[in-house]
Each structure stands twice: as structure tokens, then as C-alpha cells.
Amino acid sequence: MEQYSEKVMDHFSNPRNVGTIENPDGVGHVGNPMCGDVMELQIKVRDNIIVDAKFRTFGCGAAIATSSMATELVIGKSIDEAQNITNKVVAEALDGLPPVKMHCSNLAEEALEAAIKDYKSRQKA
Amino acid sequence: MEQYSEKVMDHFSNPRNVGTIENPDGVGHVGNPMCGDVMELQIKVRDNIIVDAKFRTFGCGAAIATSSMATELVIGKSIDEAQNITNKVVAEALDGLPPVKMHCSNLAEEALEAAIKDYKSRQKA
Amino acid sequence: MKSIYLDHAATCPTDPKVVEAMLPYFSDHYGNPSSIYSLSRTTRNAIENARTILASAIGADPKEIVFTSGGSESDNFAIKGIAHALKDKGNHIITSQIEHHAVLYTCKFLEKNGYDVTYVPVDEHGTIKLDELEKAIRPDTILITVMHANNEIGTIQPIRQIGEIAKKHGIKFHTDAVQTFGHIPVNANDLNVDLLSISAHKFYGPKGVGALYIRKGTKITPQSHGGDQERRRRASTENVPGIVGLGKAVEIATESMADEADRQTKLRNDFIKAILEKIPDSRLNGHPVDRLPNNINISFEGIEGESILLNLDMYGIAASTGSACSSSSLEPSHVLLSIGLTHELAHGSVRFSLGKHTTREELDRVVDILPGIIQKLRAMSPLYNK
């Protein structure tokens, strides 16, 4: 296998924002244990700004690192800004991922999307 | 390829009885340049005893060594005795031949047979 | 930090004595073994010597040994070689569900090319179901191929009995002994096999060289056509240093095998006991007793294998996993699924494979470190909430 970048290894070994939020405003739960990746992303939103984000991930090094990076990237962003955080953005922030691991960054994007969608639907309700 | 025995290499490098006999009593010419082996065996016979034998051979190490050994074996033998010198006898006298080279000892037997046949047919004539 | 290498089933360091034996055959004795001049006698003899060593180690005749470029070539050669040679007799092959990819994907390839393959299931310990194997036999069955011991979970198969079944039905029988040769007794006659694959780097020989045992009288089509090498069963200038190294490795392995197997079995059992005790929700994969002396395979609930490996690596510990992590497919090990593990547990498996330099101290260190890693990852996992 190709090597992980130093950034990936940093986020993998010292993942930021692990855990859960009490009374989150949005929760994204994506992936499937069948495929070896499950990601849960929770966000706290104040005045349309993501003020906190936490994750829990079952998955490989890349899955954990992308989760960690995604939380770092969203905290402080508005919901609109957060929606622009694509898999590419996450992967680039980690100085790239080995080709066979690119799907892991999709998972982070999907988790974020799901959490925002959940937040929006709660707003409407 | 498997190795030649020391005996083979001795007869190959110092072949006995090379050449032709003036007025031979029997000549055997066998083999085919197509196959890479041609052997010519000439014998001189006195009172039914082979008193001299000479050979010329186009061929590999085994072909030359078996020719040389065959001449050594027949000299001093009666025609009847000489007819018992089979390919096996020649090969054994050389301490064996590599399997792919066994056909060379056939050639020696055939050359001897042909020379004796020639001798006999001249006797009849 | 001294590293702790526990991935001997993947590959072993080449024994320095093996390297030493190989060295003269690079630049000094370099003659092409097929040439007739005296320069080549040394290399030719060296190859035949290695052949004799291997043959006598497995109870074979030297003429029954063909040297190859490794276990994968041996497996491909055996299976495709028999399939092709016997195609007029039939087109059905029987194998197990837990073969190494070198066997499995060769069978899949043959399936796409006019052959019919039955994949016999295994029980929860990874032992092939003998009755199902025998039931699978058809009049057009030409080959049975079942590995001697599994590379992931270490389960040793009842090869001798399978061989008897094969013999009874007049079917050729191949075994992949890549994981067993040099570690437990491997004898072609005791095992009733017609073909048997080995690979040197799995028993401290060099990478890139292996062998296939082919019982006398077995018709087989070569995998590599060309020169007359290896009695016309494998064309190519012989890898002389590699073959010499293989021979030396066989020699060293057979000397110490019995003692080493005992030693590793004890270490293995103690390690398994300690881990299962210290780490909740963990389970041993493979057969509890009929397993390779050096194989340990454990699944940890709620976490994924690659992340365990990466954490171990930070402590200098090298192991492997049945997770799909490093492959381009998302499927975890077919072996772990075949013994009934869920996808999640299959993804959460780690294999530790011991070697002749593995010490109790090293394993103790892993027993100290691993629980913390598992706990840390489980704390991060949405699938583990105990």
C-alpha cells in the first residue's frame, strides 16, 4: 500500500474532536460495517455557525483521519460554508490520500452532508 | 547437460585409432550429417581376427569417444566376438554416457555391424 | 525502539546463513547451468544439490521437484497445468472456500474459461467439510486442491484424508503447503498428494523462489514455455542463487523444526490466553488446536483492523489484518467470512505470526500494549457502546 502523509498520521494518532455532543443540533450517521467504515458526525449550531463538532468512527486510518479533519474544518464555519467542504477539500487538507483510500474522504463529506441535512430538517420542524 | 565421465573425456581428447586403413577389409559408414553424427569405421582382418581398426567421426564428444572406444574394443577380437560388442558394452566401457547421449553409442554399434557385414560380403564375393 | 516483527506468515527475513550460501553464485559461479563447459558444472551441481535436499525433506525423488519463482507460480502452475493437461478427461475442479488468492483466483480464472469449480465450505474453525468434499466429486472431476494450512487463521486441514478420497476416485490432488513447509512435517507420501507448492521466503529463504512437487507420472502442462530447463516443465535460466538459498533454508528449517514448533506453540497458547483474558469482546479465529504453531488470529468487536495495525506500528509492532483496508476491494477476508464471522468482526481481525527469533518478552510487550490500543479505538467507535 502507498504511504499515508504525515498529516494523516497526525490526525489518526491524535484525532481531534472525538466523541459525542450532548443535545446535538444535527447528526450524520453514514457508512456500513460491511464495508469497514462507519462514521458518526454531530454538530452544534449557533446563529447558523457550527460552533462544535464531534465524531466517532469505525474504520481504517484514513477514515479516522478524514473524520478528524472534517470536524476541524467545519468548526467556526457557517452552514453554507460547511456545505462547500467536499471530499476533495478534506483530502487536500490532509496532504492527499493513497488512491485506494479516496473513498474514505467521500464518507466524511457524506457524514457532514447528513448532519447538515438533519440540522435543517430539525429547524423546519 | 549432465557431465561426461573422465573416460569419455579421455577418449575424446586423446582418441585412439583415428584415421583410415590402407586397403581395409571392411568399412562401415553410418549416421547422417542432418542429425549431427557421422561415423566411419574401417577394419583389417587376419584369420578371422580384427588386427586393426580405424575411425573417422563427425559428431559430438560422445560420438568421438564411443568411436574411439569401439576401435579399442574390437582390435584383437574375432569377428564373432566383435559382433557381441553392443552399444551397452561400449557405453559401459566408457563408464556410462549422459542419457541424451545414449544414441551415440548406438552409432558405434551400427558402424561396427556395418563394417563386419561389409567384411563378410567381401569374403563371399 | 526495537521493532517487534510478528508477520512471519507474510514473509521472513532471509537467514544470514542462507545469504552466505547464495553469495558465491552471483559473481563467482555464474555459469548457465545448461551450458556444457566446466564453468557450469558448479552451478549445475549446486542446483541438483538443492533439489536433492528439498526432495529428501518431503520424501520425494529429485526428479519430482520443479523450481519456480514462488508460491503463487507453483499454485498457478499446478492448477492450470493439470486443468489443461487433463481437459479431455473432464473440466471439474474441487477446492475449498478458504484458499489463498493464488489458488482462489486461479480457479476463478478457470471458471471463466470453460471449467467448473466447486468451493467446499469449512466449519467454524476453518476445517474443510470432508463429507461435502466427497459429495462434490463427479465423474468429470480432474483435480482437488486444498491448502495444507491456512495463511490467515492457521487451521491445518486433514490433507491425508482428502488425499485418500482423491486416490479412491482417481483424482489428482494438489496442496498449497506454502504456510506449512519448514514449520510442521510435510511429506508428499504421508499427505497422499500429487502436487505440493512451497515458497522459500516463508521459511527464511529468499523471496522470488519456490518449488512445485509433481509426483512421477503426473501429466502437467508447463506454465512457461521455452528452454529445456527443469526437465522441460519450466523454461527460463535457473535462478541459481535463489535455488541454492532455498536448499540451504530447507536444510536449516528441517534441523530445528520440531523444537521450534514446540516453542512457538507454547508462546502462541500463552499469548492467546493473555489477550482473550485482558481484552473483552475478543475471540480467537481458526482451530484452537489444529493450527500452525506460529499463527494467532483474533477479532476485536467494534473496531477496524487497519487502525489497530497503525497503532501497533507506532510501537514498532508489525502484524497484519483480514480487513479490506489495504486492498482495492471493500470486502474483508473471504476466509474470515467463510468461518462465519460478520463483516464487522472480519474487519476487526488481527493476525500475529511468530518466527524463530520471536521471544516471550516481545509477546509480553504486545500483551501490555494492545489493550490500551483496543480501548482507545473502541472509545472512538460508533459501533462499540459497552
Add this chain to the structure above:
Amino acid sequence: MKSIYLDHAATCPTDPKVVEAMLPYFSDHYGNPSSIYSLSRTTRNAIENARTILASAIGADPKEIVFTSGGSESDNFAIKGIAHALKDKGNHIITSQIEHHAVLYTCKFLEKNGYDVTYVPVDEHGTIKLDELEKAIRPDTILITVMHANNEIGTIQPIRQIGEIAKKHGIKFHTDAVQTFGHIPVNANDLNVDLLSISAHKFYGPKGVGALYIRKGTKITPQSHGGDQERRRRASTENVPGIVGLGKAVEIATESMADEADRQTKLRNDFIKAILEKIPDSRLNGHPVDRLPNNINISFEGIEGESILLNLDMYGIAASTGSACSSSSLEPSHVLLSIGLTHELAHGSVRFSLGKHTTREELDRVVDILPGIIQKLRAMSPLYNK
């Protein structure tokens, strides 16, 4: 007596610098390149480094290189791999009459398995007849395979032109460059080839390792199924030391190639001139100019090659022959027959192939010794009566 090695076309001694480069990869850097732990980074990088060296030497992308176990595997893989991958497109293959057995017997094997092969003849110098090659093309032609230079007579083929013809007709083109790579320029794009075989031991690398260049986008079926190595084109744990050795050998060869080719060409020409002058009824086989710098092939009327070799060997001189002497068939070299030699002359041929350590003094010694040997054997021959 110092031996004089003139059989470099058969195999070369491994360069000590190559061995030195390989050594750390046996017992120190032994990690399996496919593993994820840091221990394996060194071996993985070493392989990719060798791949890059080779790729840049032949003007390719590293992704276009697959490492194999030698020239024979590369040839078999290329030909069977394309034949299988394109079997729905057609079943006709074009090759020459003078290919190495690794190509020739692979083609013969395919002929017995539903493929149709045209063997294009060569002229008296061993150069392929381009017009006949082009005439042989059919709508169902899927592959042309013609060697870059012949291993027996050294004739260099117009590969670039053949490649143009192949391209024009949209046919895949393979060349066996085992005898040329490292000796004369070999560039995949200049030569217009889609596949190209090399073997390390022919240019002072180790035995048992080679490579196949596969142009991007070329569909090919693997020869060895199993693991994901080599981008799934060749399963098996990589022969790391061998691959490192190949890389180093490429590096060394490319540095000195131009000078060495010049030097050997001069030695070759002087040797040929001297032998033909001193020994009556001898003739050069192969092309007088378009030939490998290191190849000399001469036929001597009325005598057989093996007996010449054995005599040379007594003086410590190692050479080879196109005679059938050491093979189980009685047929002499198909190459020599294809250029129009009689069986007798083909049996009476000797190949001297020079190397980078070959000196003028060594060749002078052969020029001194050979006439006596030829004379002695001719005196013994019933076919030479001059």
C-alpha cells in the same frame, strides 16, 4: 589457467556492485512490500525506485513496468496475456522464424489451443522479410511478436518499422529485447512497441528476475493470478533483492553502454576478420553490420559444434553452439536453418559472445588456439576431405 568467458549471451556474472545493492534487502529490509507497517516502507520504496530507473531507461512510465522472474516469463506473459485478452477480437499471431524458444514454443502452444500463427521467414542474414510480414496481416491478427536482436546470430531487426506496420493496422506489437537491453539503445517509443521483455542476468543483473513493459491501455491477462502485486498484473510476493539488483544493473548498464558497445564492436570485427582469415571453410552467420556488438557466430565446415566447445573448454574457453548436441532433440538450431545453412553447417557453428570484461588479449588467445582445434577435428572427420 585463467578461464576466458565468451558466453555472455547465455548469462553474465552479476556485477559486484549489483550484489552489494541487493544485500540489505535479504535480512535487514525484509518487509513484505504489500504490508502497511513502516518496516515495509523501505522495501516498497526500493521496488518503486528500481521501477523508475528501468522506466526512464526505456522511456516509459513506471506504471508500465511489471517485474517478472525473467525473460521467459516476460515472453510467455506478453504473448499468452495478449492472446487471451484479445481472443474475442481474433486468433491470429505473427512472429518470425528465428525467435527464442520462449516465444517460439509459446506460439506453438497457442497453435495447439485454437490460435493460428504465421512464422515469417528471414533472409540469409537473419533479417525479417518486412514485405512478407505485412502480407501476413489479416483482419483477425491480434499480435505481432518479433525479437529485437537474435540471441544466436546477433542480427538486429527493424523493430521500429515493424512497429509502424503494426500501428497502421491497429495490432499490438511485442518485442523480446532480452539480448539488446543494456547493450544497445532500447526505447519503447522509438521502437513503436506495446510490450517489451527484458531479463536482468543478460546485463550483469541477477538471474531469476526480469520485466515486461506494457504500454498504458494495453489489455492483458495475467500469467499468475493471486495477490494484488504489480497492479494486479503479476501475483506473488515481490523478489525485492532481485528487483533492486535489476534496477542497479540498469543504472550501471546505461552509464557505460555507448562506450562499451563501441569497444566490443571493434573487438568483434577484428576477431571475425582474424578467424575467417586463419581458418579456411569458415563463415560468419548473421548480419555483417546490423548485429549485436558482442555477438560472433561462425560455422566451420565438416565438424560438429559440441566437439569444438569441449576442446575450447580444455583451454578454459567458454562458448556455445547451435548444434543439437546438448538438447534431447537431434535438430540443430532453427535459427541457423532459417538463414539457409545446411544441417551440417548448423551443427558446426560456434557462438562467442563478448562481455564488458572481455579483453583483446583473451580474444587473441582464442584466435591462436582455435585453428588447431578445428584442424584436429577436421582430420578426424569423414565429412572434411580437403
